[in-house]
Amino acid sequence: MAPENGLVNLILASEDFTAEEFVRYHRFMGYEENIIKKLMAHGPVLLKGGRGTGKSALLREADRRLNENSNSSNALGIYLSLRHLPLLRTRGKQYENELLRILIDKIGKISTDKFSFIFEASPEVYEVHKELVRLSEHIGKRIVLFFDDAAHIGREAALEEFFDVFRTLSSSNVSCKAAIYPGVTRFGNRFDIYNDANVVEISRREDQEDFNEFFFSIMQTRFPNELMVRTFSKELDVKEVASFLGQAVVGNVRSYVKACSILFNTDKTIGYSTLSEAMLELSSDYYWPMIEEVRLKIGIYEALIEPAQELVTTIYNNCGSKGAISCIIHRNLVNKMDKALEILEYTGFIARREVSRGMKSGGRGTRFTLNLCNLLEVMSGSRLTKDLFDQWSNREGEDIQFSQTSSVFSNIQWPEIPEDKMLSILELPIEKLKKSTVFPYGITDNKLEILKEQGYDTVGELAEASDEELLNIDGIGDKTLERFKSVIGQAIWM
Numbered sequence: 001m002a003p004e005n006g007l008v009n010l011i012l013a014s015e016d017f018t019a020e021e022f023v024r025y026h027r028f029m030g031y032e033e034n035i036i037k038k039l040m041a042h043g044p045v046l047l048k049g050g051r052g053t054g055k056s057a058l059l060r061e062a063d064r065r066l067n068e069n070s071n072s073s074n075a076l077g078i079y080l081s082l083r084h085l086p087l088l089r090t091r092g093k094q095y096e097n098e099l100l101r102i103l104i105d106k107i108g109k110i111s112t113d114k115f116s117f118i119f120e121a122s123p124e125v126y127e128v129h130k131e132l133v134r135l136s137e138h139i140g141k142r143i144v145l146f147f148d149d150a151a152h153i154g155r156e157a158a159l160e161e162f163f164d165v166f167r168t169l170s171s172s173n174v175s176c177k178a179a180i181y182p183g184v185t186r187f188g189n190r191f192d193i194y195n196d197a198n199v200v201e202i203s204r205r206e207d208q209e210d211f212n213e214f215f216f217s218i219m220q221t222r223f224p225n226e227l228m229v230r231t232f233s234k235e236l237d238v239k240e241v242a243s244f245l246g247q248a249v250v251g252n253v254r255s256y257v258k259a260c261s262i263l264f265n266t267d268k269t270i271g272y273s274t275l276s277e278a279m280l281e282l283s284s285d286y287y288w289p290m291i292e293e294v295r296l297k298i299g300i301y302e303a304l305i306e307p308a309q310e311l312v313t314t315i316y317n318n319c320g321s322k323g324a325i326s327c328i329i330h331r332n333l334v335n336k337m338d339k340a341l342e343i344l345e346y347t348g349f350i351a352r353r354e355v356s357r358g359m360k361s362g363g364r365g366t367r368f369t370l371n372l373c374n375l376l377e378v379m380s381g382s383r384l385t386k387d388l389f390d391q392w393s394n395r396e397g398e399d400i401q402f403s404q405t406s407s408v409f410s411n412i413q414w415p416e417i418p419e420d421k422m423l424s425i426l427e428l429p430i431e432k433l434k435k436s437t438v439f440p441y442g443i444t445d446n447k448l449e450i451l452k453e454q455g456y457d458t459v460g461e462l463a464e465a466s467d468e469e470l471l472n473i474d475g476i477g478d479k480t481l482e483r484f485k486s487v488i489g490q491a492i493w494m
Helices: 019-025 030-040 055-068 085-089 092-115 125-139 159-169 211-222 224-229 238-248 253-263 272-295 299-322 331-346 372-378 386-393 445-453 459-464 467-471 478-492
Strands: 045-048 075-081 142-151 174-180 198-201 326-330 350-358 364-370 400-402
Touching (some): 019 055, 030 045, 030 055, 030 142, 055 174, 075 092, 092 125, 092 159, 125 159, 125 174, 159 174, 211 224, 211 238, 211 253, 238 253, 238 386, 253 272, 272 299, 272 331, 272 372, 299 326, 299 331, 299 372, 326 331, 331 350, 364 372, 467 478
Parallel strands (some): 045 174, 142 174, 326 400
Antiparallel strands (some): 326 364
16 A cells, blocks of 8 residues: 555655555656666666666666566566675675675576576576576576666775676676766776766756656656645746756756655745745755765765865855856866765766866866755845746856866865775664654664664664564564665665
């Protein structure tokens, strides 16, 4: 049974939807359809995008379509989330074995249940590849492996091993697809990014043909009851608001759903002042706290959080003083600050729109668009007016340019990055997972007390517990176990 609509609105990550809810609450336009086709087709694909851009949704949808009409489909989809704690703790051959073990278990269950085929392979990549080919020939279908949460910022230790497995498993019988985040650089010596995969980058730009329609459809699908009872001012209609909010969050779906949730949490007529309040709340209660949340999950790059905050504050203050909604940063500065910029992209403060753009002062730079919620915060009066709404909607104004000789970033101190560091979230007390606005499906006080009585004091200790260990505790059943897994997933993964 699906949850009430208001509760569904709080679900921001597609992987937290049940199969039934996923179909009901997701819509795909022409831009997404093209990506889904590539994910279902032959050939290896790396799906690249920041947090909340919809990578998991596209992988799940491609998998669903392949398996929905299994009799007529010429391929078998196997979706595999790599949200497994052992993959964070291992590297080298140990990482490869753990990854293959997870894959073997998943394929073994599917092949036994669906095809009465016994999938037998040791956790050796060539053995798994051989068995995959045997399964493909047995069912007369190509196999498509969808690796979700495969590689992203802060988890670079084992990336070379993952891409070795990805490359080796790919063949005419097996198509590998994986979701990765911006900034992945450790592809390994044997993986050629230009020849071993097709990189598809998700970037919902304001000038795309179906941008406005896409975000309006999300509003209709996720907030139908609210749209029926809310009124809009005469100066604004619902489609304008949907489009503007989509632009305000630089095309990020997860942030957009959160923005709509805030906007509709009022009985007021929706106009410029209501939009102002929603955007400022998103800035103060969503974007800035997200950086602190990411700090706990980013491993070796935790030391870059404070410089990233200084960097984005400088960018916004300079752009806000001129009313600019985008900036160009000289490529030499980008190279120096690249990982901090990736953190800001990941958290939705900025979106990379062009890699190379000519600059007035000479040389070339990278063009970034700013999210309008945080920009409004630094504008004079912090208030959205009709003129400002029109200006931003029409993307008027010139880019602010930071040249190679610009000194505005000179006071930022860049720390040394350690070679290894475990995620700080794992060391926090288990109370961190208490039901709250951060974890709307969090752990109740009663269940927290039960866990503490059994010796689970930290997030890491609970994350490492096996299903069997938890189910042996009085008061913990299958539904509670699934909730624990969901909350742990939210806490540890991005």
